[in-house]
Amino acid sequence: MSEKTKFWMLAVLLALSIGLLVYLFQATQNAPL
């Protein structure tokens, strides 16, 4: 696997991780308790 392909895979993983964190910030703030 080329380094450039690895870069895109890692970039997608990082975006997903940050997306999950942002979602959790939002979801827990508006949780019933």
Added chain:
Amino acid sequence: MQDRTWRKINIGLLVAIVLVNLYTMLLPAIPALRYWWQAGHSKTKVTATVEQYVKATTPQANSEQSTPTEDMSGNRLIIPRMLMNTKIVEGPTSNPYGNLKKGAWRLPFSSTPDKGGNTVIAGHRFTYTESRSIFYYLDKLQVGDEIGVQWNGTTYTYKVVSTSVVPPTETSVQAATDDNRLTLYTCTPVWNPKNRLVVVAKPIGVNE
């Protein structure tokens, strides 16, 4: 770009992924570590009475414990076991999220300590924006622990008589009662808050 440069960028990305995910996973546990540290090292013991705890946490009595700018006025909820002396939030049921964001919210349809009946106070357990939410340590309360409520200048002292976990559909915990009691509740467990942790306390004294 050279392979070597790509490799350096990829290592950086990998470190960033690990850090973001560690933060996501560990944040709910950080307040528990904080409690362990504070309970062991705080001058005010978690087994203190309400009276002792109020004295220790008011700015006049101990300037180290509370900053002079801290607003200690209004109705307050004091729980030594949770290292807590906080303002009771009042607000309408039409804005539950807004009220819960501010702290320990007395449900407006419930009673107040001076009237008797069931005084119900709810609070967040954990949010990512404020990991140590107001009732994070509610599970630390044990039967026999003291809880104080300063209400219109009078301190009402309660003793915990039960702690239980109920489903969120169990709304009877908020219902009016013939006896005088204080009900506190929050979500449980921290990671998967599908149930409600309910603490019921009965009055043991009034200090004018």
